[in-house]
Amino acid sequence: MAIELLSPAGNYDKLVAAFSYGADAAYMGMTEFSLRRNAGNFPETELEKVRELKAKTGKRLYCTLNILFHQRDIERIQTMADEIRSWPFDAFIISDIGLVPFLSKNFPERELHLSTQASALNSESVKMYRDMGFSRVILGREASIDDIKRIRDAVPEMELEAFVHGAMCMAYSGRCLLSAHLTGRSGNQGDCAHTCRWNYKLHYALEEEERPGVYYPIEENDGYTTILSSKDLCMIDHVKELEDAGLSSLKIEGRMKSIYYVAVVTRAYRKAIDNDKDKERYKRDLFDVSHREYTTGFFFSSGPVDSSSDVSRPTSYGYERNYLFLGIVGKEVQKGVFEVDIRNQIRPEGLEFIGPDTPLLTASDIVLLDENMNETEKLDHGHTGYIKTYAPVKEGYIIRTLSAAPIVK
Numbered sequence: 001m002a003i004e005l006l007s008p009a010g011n012y013d014k015l016v017a018a019f020s021y022g023a024d025a026a027y028m029g030m031t032e033f034s035l036r037r038n039a040g041n042f043p044e045t046e047l048e049k050v051r052e053l054k055a056k057t058g059k060r061l062y063c064t065l066n067i068l069f070h071q072r073d074i075e076r077i078q079t080m081a082d083e084i085r086s087w088p089f090d091a092f093i094i095s096d097i098g099l100v101p102f103l104s105k106n107f108p109e110r111e112l113h114l115s116t117q118a119s120a121l122n123s124e125s126v127k128m129y130r131d132m133g134f135s136r137v138i139l140g141r142e143a144s145i146d147d148i149k150r151i152r153d154a155v156p157e158m159e160l161e162a163f164v165h166g167a168m169c170m171a172y173s174g175r176c177l178l179s180a181h182l183t184g185r186s187g188n189q190g191d192c193a194h195t196c197r198w199n200y201k202l203h204y205a206l207e208e209e210e211r212p213g214v215y216y217p218i219e220e221n222d223g224y225t226t227i228l229s230s231k232d233l234c235m236i237d238h239v240k241e242l243e244d245a246g247l248s249s250l251k252i253e254g255r256m257k258s259i260y261y262v263a264v265v266t267r268a269y270r271k272a273i274d275n276d277k278d279k280e281r282y283k284r285d286l287f288d289v290s291h292r293e294y295t296t297g298f299f300f301s302s303g304p305v306d307s308s309s310d311v312s313r314p315t316s317y318g319y320e321r322n323y324l325f326l327g328i329v330g331k332e333v334q335k336g337v338f339e340v341d342i343r344n345q346i347r348p349e350g351l352e353f354i355g356p357d358t359p360l361l362t363a364s365d366i367v368l369l370d371e372n373m374n375e376t377e378k379l380d381h382g383h384t385g386y387i388k389t390y391a392p393v394k395e396g397y398i399i400r401t402l403s404a405a406p407i408v409k
Helices: 012-020 046-059 071-075 081-085 097-107 122-129 144-154 178-183 235-243 259-273 279-287
Strands: 004-008 026-027 060-065 091-094 111-114 137-138 159-167 200-202 205-208 215-217 233-234 249-252 320-334 337-342 350-355 357-364 365-371 386-388 400-408
Touching: 004 159, 004 259, 012 026, 026 081, 026 205, 046 081, 071 097, 091 097, 122 137, 122 144, 144 159, 144 235, 159 235, 159 259, 205 337, 215 279, 249 259, 249 357, 259 279, 259 350, 259 386, 279 357, 320 350, 357 400
Parallel strands: 004 026, 004 249, 026 060, 060 091, 091 111, 111 137, 137 159, 159 249
Antiparallel strands: 159 233, 200 205, 205 215, 320 337, 320 400, 337 386, 350 357, 350 400, 365 386
């Protein structure tokens, strides 16, 4: 069985991008009970569109019910069996074991996947979850490649999944109270404020820029102190090693990130899995999409998340990105004229197009048309517009432009 590529779908448009750009499956959250409560998620009004897309593509869809359930939450979900049943989910991703009786009773035909939030890191834990009815365990991010091999050997019947790309948490597989402490927004309830990535000033203690005069004690050793924000995970150069270790699924983080991120990261890993002859060309986009410095995390050592990465790029203290995502090519309304889903202001100069199997396409004949099909100098978000070109673009292609200078923030 070929290894699965699993991509994030924070909303319907991202789900389309994930499937179009090479994902075998996608994970999504309903409006409630998801650890990415602010991702947009999927209201009931999009149910039919999701059903149609899944039927058309034949790809798999997993529902994240991975918050830690308070009493009010567990009582609420007990009333939602019919609503949940209407969605075409193949599996539920959960971390709270209290959900098992409810899901097993109401959805016996659907799989149970253990969330990485449960921090399963050894074969005895995996055996226990197998005996509880789980068919897949998403291992904690702290698992090494050697751990994966040994767990696979001990429990060969269990599917194993791991995150291979995206943001990592400064806490142990997300078990962090910093956001709840500083903002009252709990990361374990799907409302993380990402406080570990805020800008702090160093005195003899730690001070957050929005809270002047409020200090948090720190310890220093030889002039260095703990860095709250971790690097981003990137295992693009180690896909074969992960597959050989026994993983069934490679998971990309990012339900709150852009359509552009979902598309180019999914595409790069798709080409790596398929050993595409141009895989190195697709890999370049990983360094142009918004990211922090890359690391291989814990896969090759048990050291800190911020240990040196073999994905060589200059160190940055913030996010880097070299491209600005402008929009998505829509339907061809007449020969060479395409609708545009405008996400940022578009001007005709310096545009680039990318597609699922098109690493880069440029055109010098681009004409922008407004909603009345009149030529215009620019297209703005919130308005209807069209692109006229004889370049071989297709519906679903992404439109981007190089930033004037690399953006670091």
